[in-house]
Amino acid sequence: MPRLSGVDVPDSKRLDISLRYLYGIGPVNVLVLLKEAKLAPEKRAHELTSEEISRLQKIIDNMKVEGDLRKYVAQNISRLKEIGSFRGSRHSKGLPARGQRTRSNARTKRGKRVTIGALKKEVQAxxxxxxxxxxxxxAKK
Structure with missing residues (x-):
């Protein structure tokens, strides 16, 4: 199992699929990456030689992936919160930031709700x- 940027890449899968296990590398980035490294997407990860792995690693080191990308995204969100933008306030409230409706959906972003329904008199009190x-x-504040 080759290890690239601190992530174990599955060796039984094709390269274009297994490289997507790295955070920040998607379908388009994989094809660009493989073309730059002069590797076939159909090749399996366990078939890579050490020289090919080092070529891939050099190219990946020039990209923002894994920890660097996560840090970059977190800094962008914190910057939005600091400047007081609308998007920043939505992030801090835990609501969708891109205009989606929240009245009937957005359960994933808002979290699980406990339904109250018909309560007994003691619980209602x-x-x-x-x-x-x-x-x-x-009122005291």
Missing amino acids: KVDASKKEAEKKE
Whole structure:
């Protein structure tokens, strides 16, 4: 199993599929990468020689992948939050940032919801009491 940029690449799969295991390398980047390294996409990862692996590694080192790319994306999001942009506020609230509707969808982004439905009187009284306490705290501030 060849190791590129700290990631174990599966050796039984084709190169164009196995290189996608690296964060930041997708279908288009793989084809460009393989063309630059002069490798066939049909070739399996376990068939690579050490020289071919080093060629791939040199090209990948020039790209933003794995930790560098994750850090870059995180810095962009934090910059958006700092400047107070709308997108930054959506990121900090945990909501979709690109205009998708949230009334009926966006469950993945907003998280799992617990449905209340029909409650017993005791449980309803507890929920009401906690709401009143929260309102009192806000009024004091």
